[in-house]
Amino acid sequence: MIETFTYEALPIRVRFGRGTIAEAGAEVARLGAGRALVLTTPQQAAEGERLRALLGPAFSGLFPGATMHTPVEVTEAALSALKDAGADCIVALGGGSTTGLGKALALRTGLPQLVIPTTYAGSEMTPILGETREGRKTTIRSLDVLPEAVIYDVDLTVGLPPALSATSGVNAIAHAVEALYARDRNPVISLMAEDGIRTLSSALPILIHEPANMEARTKALYGAWLCGCCLGAVGMALHHKLCHTLGGTFNLPHAETHTIVLPHAVAYNAPAAPEAMAAITRALGAPDAAQGLFDLVRALRVPRALSEIGMPASGIEAAADIAVENPYWNPRPVTRDGIRDLIARAYAGERPSAASRAEEAA
Structure with missing residues (x-):
């Protein structure tokens, strides 16, 4: 409907x-x-x-x-x-x-x-x-x-190194992911978001092994354009707010931060956004949105932990405090304990926990 x-x-x-x-x-x-x-x-x-x-x-x-x-x-x-x-x-x-x-x-x-x-x-x-x-x-x-x-x-x-192609591409996917559960989402942008995720997630693994593959390069850039349109048309939520907090506070590389945090932010929001999760799983061809994104990042052979890109362990608590300073819309209420746990998992590079999401939804 x-x-x-x-x-x-x-x-x-x-x-x-x-x-x-x-x-x-x-x-x-x-x-x-x-x-x-x-x-x-x-x-x-x-x-x-x-x-x-x-x-x-x-x-x-x-x-x-x-x-x-x-x-x-x-x-x-x-x-x-x-x-x-x-x-x-x-x-x-x-x-x-x-x-x-x-x-x-x-x-x-x-x-x-x-x-x-x-x-x-x-x-x-x-x-x-x-x-x-x-x-x-x-x-x-x-x-x-x-x-x-x-x-x-x-x-x-074509000259983009494989690792930068991967993190830049997952950064783009993050725009489409959050567009699917945005407060001001609409059918046009949702179509673009799902296609953007599908196109990029299929092209990026190819570019890791064949960086000069022009068909994959074309698909990746086209997918990035779709995802960019999503970012420009609707509001973002927890993932982008958190990445801006982490990047600005600890001077972390932008694309790598988005790549690491995305599966965990999706796991956090999954109980409150079932339609968005269904679209993401369709686009990825995976049974679970957060797990599928984590597996994509792992397949791309890029960092999966904030500790790998320069964030100090002492920053977990500080980042959680900053992230909840100014209330903002998110499909699931933002709590300090929940965000602190999310950041801790991302810091350690742990797999998002499907079990904990099920418990949170109950």
Whole structure:
């Protein structure tokens, strides 16, 4: 039965294919701009320089200083570079860190953005910005940070190392998972979410063994686009709140944190979201949503414990305190004891416990 719902399509132009980065100059012109500041991380500075030829006279400078969690001090440095370059638009080339910096600049300047993703992060499809100030990460949702145009070029993802392909892809899956039990979910986004999970979960194991497999690369990027659309269209819940808390507080790598926490957050919410769990199990081809996600992460040979990516054991209690400071919607009530246990399991890399979920549901 279809219930009453609201669906709002976001105004983003998307160009998807192979070799589509060649159209960067035309997309900048379509934005009505003529001087683009290119953003990258330090590791992708060379790729940013290659955009000089594609943009021609529209290339006004390169800022290769993007970093994870979008610290405000980096944004301030980029603002200075933007003014020095006399730029009238922003071109962000890279993953979620670079896209986040572009959004932070757009929020402060009102300039249009062209995003060219090289990972499966999905941030390019959302009106969401997460910024970190003094070790605390906060998020806003505003159309002021929504990119005007996105170029998806499958060829740009071929160089992604297998481990980064895996964690970036599971990070994308997390967007779709939470969209299935979002408070403002709707049938359109639920269809995209289930297909995004199905497409990515089938492509990622192939990419671990065959990183140059173009069919799998195309499916993965397409799935990431679907999952990004989900993130942009509906609200998120426990998983994203918790990952922002952990990442911002302990400076943990974004995609790896999402990858580790996701099965545990799903296990926590499973008793309160049976329809979402059914969709996830269909998409994964697994008998249980949380167990299936844990097995996917294990098959991808990436870290399964927060202890492996730099979180201190002393942080379990502190993270639980922060996570429950500000009440937020979640399909299952958020309790400190429950979140503390969730974080402890994720810290140790333990398998989500189906037995404990059954007891909690009783």
